[in-house]
Amino acid sequence: MHRRLITWSVAGLALAASVAGASAEFVLKGDPKPAMIIFSQKNDGGWSQALDEARQKVEKELGVTIPVVENVPENATAIKPAVELFIDRGANIILGSAFGYSDAFKELAEKYPNVVFLNPAGTTNGNNLMSYYGRxxxxxxxxxxxxxxxxxxxxxxxxxxxxxxxxxxxxxxxxxxxxxxxxxxxxxxxxxxxxxxxxxxxxxxxxxxxxxxxxxxxxxxxxxxxxxxxxxxxxxxxxxxxxxxxxxxxxxxxxWVWDRFLVPEIKKIVAGDWESQPYGAFLSIAQGGxxxxxxxxxxxxxxxxxxxxxxxxxxxxxxxxxxxxxxxxxxxxxxxxxxxxxxxxxxxxxxxxxxxxxx
Amino acid sequence: MEFLVNWLANIPGFALPFALGALGLIICEKSGVLNLGAEGFLLIGAMAGAGAVLTFGGYPLLALAMAALASALLSLVFAVLVILLRVNQVISGLTIVFLAQGLTSLIALKQGWTNKAFTGLSSLDLGPLSDIPFIGPIVFSQDLIVYLTVGLFFLAVHLMGRTNAGLRLRAVGENPDAADAAGINVTAYRFVAVLIGALLLGLAGGYLTVVVSKIWVDGLTGGRGWIAIALVIFARWRIWRALGGAVLFGCIEALIPRVAAIGVQVPQYFVLMTPYVVTFAVMVWTSLSSNTASDEPGALGRPFVREERH
Incomplete structure (x- = not known):
């Protein structure tokens, strides 16, 4: 976990300083099929477990099944095959879990423009990619x-x-x-x-x-x-x-109460009025997170x-x-x-x- | 004064995993088997110790024994690899680390041992002795394993230096061909050395969970096995020096949070790097001092093949 966090502060600065890229509205093709990849064990008692609990709540709220894979280390050679397998199986909303996924998700988001990527504690953003963290x-x-x-x-x-x-x-x-x-x-x-x-x-x-x-x-x-x-x-x-x-x-x-953020966010994606934010979403208590x-x-x-x-x-x-x-x-x-x-x-x-x- | 007592009383607990780990490594490596799997043996011991306490609902001493046994069991794999099959010892050691990381993670997950707090082993109360001001809390209020470790060090020094078995073990590590010619069973000695080393490493790992953290989380040992390996090199395979190094590390590890807790303002990253700065300083000092002789075994890392010419 520390690798993810060590660079957060640096990344945060870069995030604030970087120039915003213009983002266009994203349209999801077909029914929403989310999938989650987690960098550690999903029952770690902390960060990852909170994400997994949010996943289960999103499943209930939206009536979808969200497959999850654990222990995907924070390097591109491990992340890409896991994500691409999900995409091959029809997933079109990829939920990440770590700062260390930022760069791999950026590449994948460019390669798969029809798939949305949402990554907590990430630092990269794009047309179909958004990072988020809580205040x-x-x-x-x-x-x-x-x-x-x-x-x-x-x-x-x-x-x-x-x-x-x-x-x-x-x-x-x-x-x-x-x-x-x-x-x-x-x-x-x-x-x-x-x-x-x-x-x-x-x-x-x-x-x-x-x-x-x-x-x-x-x-x-x-x-x-x-x-x-x-x-x-x-x-x-x-x-x-x-x-x-x-x-x-x-x-x-x-x-962490990520479901309060993810449920409306995914609903927006499905409705076709979702737009990524140039600096990612930085969530207050009122916005969930x-x-x-x-x-x-x-x-x-x-x-x-x-x-x-x-x-x-x-x-x-x-x-x-x-x-x-x-x-x-x-x-x-x-x-x-x-x-x-x-x-x-x-x-x-x-x-x-x-x-x-x-x- | 109270600060000093609290600090000194906490040193043995921090030093112990390093001390036992380094002792295990020295015994193993004196037989000529390089053991880079220390982190793996610590991990398996730590997980087995925590798992045993959770399963039996107590009995910390039994759990520590299980920790040592689990590590010894894993070391059989290592011993077969490096002694019988003569696989490269560096690679085998690293393999053990990765194997233990995956294995402990998997077993703890399946058994539901992660993040479960337990009572563990508490310190001894020796009545009036523990109540002596200053000395009581420092010397007479430690846990049983601390006293056991002191005994183990005396025993190891005696066995290695003053018995025939110790002499043979060192001969096997120094020159296995000569030892073989003298009728010593090199394979058997190396097997036993690896096993004893792993028992001690497993006990050190078990101590980390059963006595210190009283909880298991993934990757709990946090690189302490590597520090034990560094300690052995820094002590030049000498047992008392290894103990000294471990105590030095214990002093610093016990000091760091206490300095912060009393509110002394020193740069945090400087404090966190002190153990390593001190290690460097001592290494430079020992290499500059007149007594530069090392006890590094001559055949360390070299597989033994009977009647092979070198």
Whole structure:
């Protein structure tokens, strides 16, 4: 998974900076026949499982069968035969799963102009190819609120993989959300340098617990930080899917709800009024993609109401990174009355007040 | 002070997989069999350990034994390849890694072991000894395997250096033709060395899941087998030096998250590269120091064919 994510921030910048190609309306020939290819196991408990669950919901909503193939590595020699086999069998909507599929999908999209390609976490777009990702800072902001609500000490911890834009924005939003509930809350971040290493995640979570931190958030792939939180008798918040499945310590999770995006999108494709977007789709809670599973027992009804009210506000158009906003060094990052644009989000390399982390 | 105690108390747990892995590799390679399959043996041990705990609903020590056995079972394939069939040892080792990656992924998937948290093995509580300030948490509050590993190192040094069997094993790795002429069964010694090496590697892998992570996910070992291989080269096939290297890695791995958790602001990528910088530094230092003798076995990586002229 890390290979996919490592380049997201870079890719995001390129995405924002690249010049838009004109895209024409796409017309699907025949009945919709979607097929999904997944880069890892579909029951990985996180990212891929969320995609597979969305696939099953799309099947039900649209009344179609969506075949899926797992463990297709992120290189063109593996991706192309898998996709072409589906296309030979009549598939005309190909659903991807990884950043590493971006380039192969671009080539395939040009070779098969009558097939639509939709790829989460991708960076390439075209007439019949669109990448999509969720605005996870919205959901992690709400989880930050839940974390502060569950915390007694106001000292929150966060286990993250690597300090890229898309990780940094979750950390910043988490701290900003926490300060909505407790203005003195701090978020101490430990970067593990790996996406899928339970050994390092456990070490990070234990080190945080030793410092008197009583809620641990996360942006890594395994539920390990939540399990450690339970062992230590403290709380946590999850990522990817509702991690209360693994640990009763989990009070809130930032979850993927791709079906809320894919169902209307595929309906549009079938109806013939779908158009790809030059920078791909960057989905807010209102557009589907990301949301929260909230809240656990440690969050009071009053705080829960506050969280849900903020969720409504965000769905109504409130931007988490709205000005005036300074970073922790005091430099102004967003001017009063402005909001942070998407390019600056993907390139985020600064932290807000309340975040305690390495540089 | 509390920071120091927490840090030092966590070192053995981090150092142990490297230490046991390196010890297993040294025993195997002293017989002349190059073992690049370490990552594979760790993986199969890690998965078997997790699977055993989940299946039996506890019994972590039994699970660790199963981890070692599973790895030994896989090593039979490796031993047949490199010792009996005399396949290239580099390629066979890499094959084991790929085989183990696929096998562990498949078995864990079919058995539903992925992402299931379990209790695992906890640290010992030696009563009053564990309560001694400073020393108690560091020395007397480790898990059973840590103490066992210390014993294993003494045992290995004794067996390799001071017994006839150890001498024969080293002779087989140094000059199999001469050993054969002296009446030593080269094939048998190499088989046993590969098996013992795999048992220790499997135990190291099992430790990663049963004691440390208490969960199995795909590819859990995260390249630690390769670090063990590097450690052996860096220790020049000497057992105590390998232990020293493993402890050094353990110190750094236990330190990294703690430095971050107390909020010291140092560049993150610099911190993450420290284990490798330190490795480089020690390698440069050892090669510059006067004692440059290496214990690398003379016939390492060379298949033995009886009565063949070289």
């Amino acid at each position: 996870t800072y919205e959901s992690q902001y709400l989880c930050g609120m839940a974390a502060a609500a569950a915390s007694k000490s106001g000292k929150l911890g966060f286990v993250a993989a690597n300090p890229f834009g898309l990780v940094n924005w979750t950390v910043n939003a988490y701290a900003m959300g926490a300060r909505q509930i407790n203005p003195d809350a701090t978020v101490t971040v430990v970067f593990t340098g790996a996406w899928n290493d339970p050994v390092k995640e456990r070490a990070a979570a234990e080190a945080l617990a030793e410092q008197g931190i009583d809620v641990i958030g996360q942006h890594v792939d395994t539920p390990t930080p939540q399990i450690v939180a339970k062992e230590k008798g403290i709380y946590g918040t999850g990522h990817h899917r509702d991690l209360s499945e693994f640990s009763t310590a989990s009070q809130c999770s930032s979850v 990301t949301d929260i599973a909230c809240c656990g027992d440690a969050v009071s009804e009053e705080d829960k109401a506050k969280i849900m009210a903020e969720r409504e506000a965000i769905m109504g158009g409130k931007h988490v990174f709205a000005g005036p906003l300074n970073d922790r060094e005091g430099t102004e990052r967003v001017a009063a009355g402005a909001v942070l644009d998407d390019g600056a989000l993907w390139g985020m390399d600064w932290f807000v007040d309340g975040v305690i982390s390495q540089q």
